[in-house]
Amino acid sequence: MQIISADVVVTSPGRNFVTLKVTTDEGVTGLGDATLNGREQAVVAYLRDHLAPLLIGTDPHRVEHTWQSLYRGAYWRRGPVTMAAIAAVDMALWDIKAKTAGLPLYQLLGGASRDRVRTYGHANGRDIPELLDSVRARLAEGYPAVRVQTGVPGLQRVYGVHQGTAIAAEVDGMRIDQLARPMEEDWDTAAYLRHVPTILEAVRSEFGAELPLLHDAHHRLSPQEAARLASTVERYDLFWLEDLTPAENQASLRLARQHSTTPLAIGEVFNTVFDYQTLIDEHLIDYVRSAVTHFGGVTPLRKLVDYAGQHQIRTGFHGPEDISPVGMAAQIHLDLAVHNFGIQEYSGHTELTHRVFRHGYTFTDGYLHPGDLPGLGVELDEELAAAHPYVPAYLPVNRLLDGSVHDW
Ligand code: KDG
Numbered sequence: 001m002q003i004i005s006a007d008v009v010v011t012s013p014g015r016n017f018v019t020l021k022v023t024t025d026e027g028v029t030g031l032g033d034a035t036l037n038g039r040e041q042a043v044v045a046y047l048r049d050h051l052a053p054l055l056i057g058t059d060p061h062r063v064e065h066t067w068q069s070l071y072r073g074a075y076w077r078r079g080p081v082t083m084a085a086i087a088a089v090d091m092a093l094w095d096i097k098a099k100t101a102g103l104p105l106y107q108l109l110g111g112a113s114r115d116r117v118r119t120y121g122h123a124n125g126r127d128i129p130e131l132l133d134s135v136r137a138r139l140a141e142g143y144p145a146v147r148v149q150t151g152v153p154g155l156q157r158v159y160g161v162h163q164g165t166a167i168a169a170e171v172d173g174m175r176i177d178q179l180a181r182p183m184e185e186d187w188d189t190a191a192y193l194r195h196v197p198t199i200l201e202a203v204r205s206e207f208g209a210e211l212p213l214l215h216d217a218h219h220r221l222s223p224q225e226a227a228r229l230a231s232t233v234e235r236y237d238l239f240w241l242e243d244l245t246p247a248e249n250q251a252s253l254r255l256a257r258q259h260s261t262t263p264l265a266i267g268e269v270f271n272t273v274f275d276y277q278t279l280i281d282e283h284l285i286d287y288v289r290s291a292v293t294h295f296g297g298v299t300p301l302r303k304l305v306d307y308a309g310q311h312q313i314r315t316g317f318h319g320p321e322d323i324s325p326v327g328m329a330a331q332i333h334l335d336l337a338v339h340n341f342g343i344q345e346y347s348g349h350t351e352l353t354h355r356v357f358r359h360g361y362t363f364t365d366g367y368l369h370p371g372d373l374p375g376l377g378v379e380l381d382e383e384l385a386a387a388h389p390y391v392p393a394y395l396p397v398n399r400l401l402d403g404s405v406h407d408w
């Protein structure tokens with residue numbers, strides 16, 4: 001079997017998605033997700049101009065070899081653009097291999113380790129009453145665990161929660177990822193640190209002690225602030241506290257670890273195992289958060305999961321809407337197969353997105369299953385995709401009250 005074409009499709013059925021379609025001389029095709037929110041076109045160019053020509057004429061079954069060739073062969077390793085592009089190739093080749101075998105991908109990854117995949121959903125509110133309504137809505141949808149985020153008193157625009165709407169990622173009637181320039185958000189760490197315990201207190205007293213709760217700090221804290229937050233919220237028994245500090249410096253989680261037993265999760269912006277090395281070797285975290293789409297594909301993510309498992313660290317793969325249904329499918333197969341699964345983030349997609357990417361995975365009573373279609377189990381409706389072309393888009397930037405740029 002040989003690859004005869006590798007085409008990139010960009011579509012925006014509510015938000016932008018980048019998809020690689022690999023076609024073989026035997027007519028078998030494979031899909032891969034290469035969506036990098038706010039930097040989509042950079043990955044398109046990388047795939048179209050640099051990787052697609054290298055794939056033509058190669059054997060799609062050589063998944064490991066192709067991954068190593070694209071990763072090592074470039075000389076310029078790592079980075080989100082490179083690794084999202086390689087991820088798409090890797091997913092597409094696994095898709096082809098599993099379709100050729102007539103098996104769902106999870107069977108090639110060792111088969112099912114569990115019957116279904118537990119998820120968590122997002123609850124957001126400008127204030128606490130809105131947040132409580134949002135938690136109620138997620139529970140009514142069946143989610144067994146909920147991530148809770150609110151606005152902070154005194155701040156106009158906090159990521160995911162804005163004036164004028166309670167819906168995450170919308171502002172002034174437009175999705176933030178469809179604004180042609182980055183939206184400005186504001187931030188005050190002291191106000192945030194004062195506010196978080198009050199949110200958790202309110203949620204616990206409304207919904208009780210048993211509901212698994214998560215919270216995302218979006219890389220905004222210093223090591224000292226991270227340690228303070230992790231210890232202050234310890235009594236609320238979080239499932240995890242996510243992305244406390246900027247991800248570049250792994251050592252900055254040491255202080256939080258020394259001061260708290262609150263479980264810690266990080267990794268959605270990581271792209272290789274090397275970003276995790278200190279965190280895993282020193283057991284500074286409890287969950288690895290990478291998405292198959294941003295970590296170079298199924299091949300390296302599986303290796304990360306095995307390495308993490310040796311330290312009793314579990315998975316909590318990144319699963320917001322900007323992971324396309326192709327990327328979601330790939331990680332649901334992994335979720336079902338790996339032993340040290342923890343939880344899967346799942347925000348779902350718009351109805352139109354589900355039509356552009358028809359998929360075999362299901363979400364029932366808060367649990368996902370990859371389905372038993374051969375391969376990833378996703379088909380791209382190219383005509384519908386073409387009817388919804390790329391929309392220029394940026395993620396927001398985050399400013400302190402004096403106007404200087406802050407992490408997020
Ligand atoms: O593109 C950015 C989003 O993927 C990110 O903000 C979502 O932090 C996020 C999460 O935990 O889902």
Ligand code: MG
Pocket residue numbers: 216218242243268
């Ligand atoms: Mg996050």
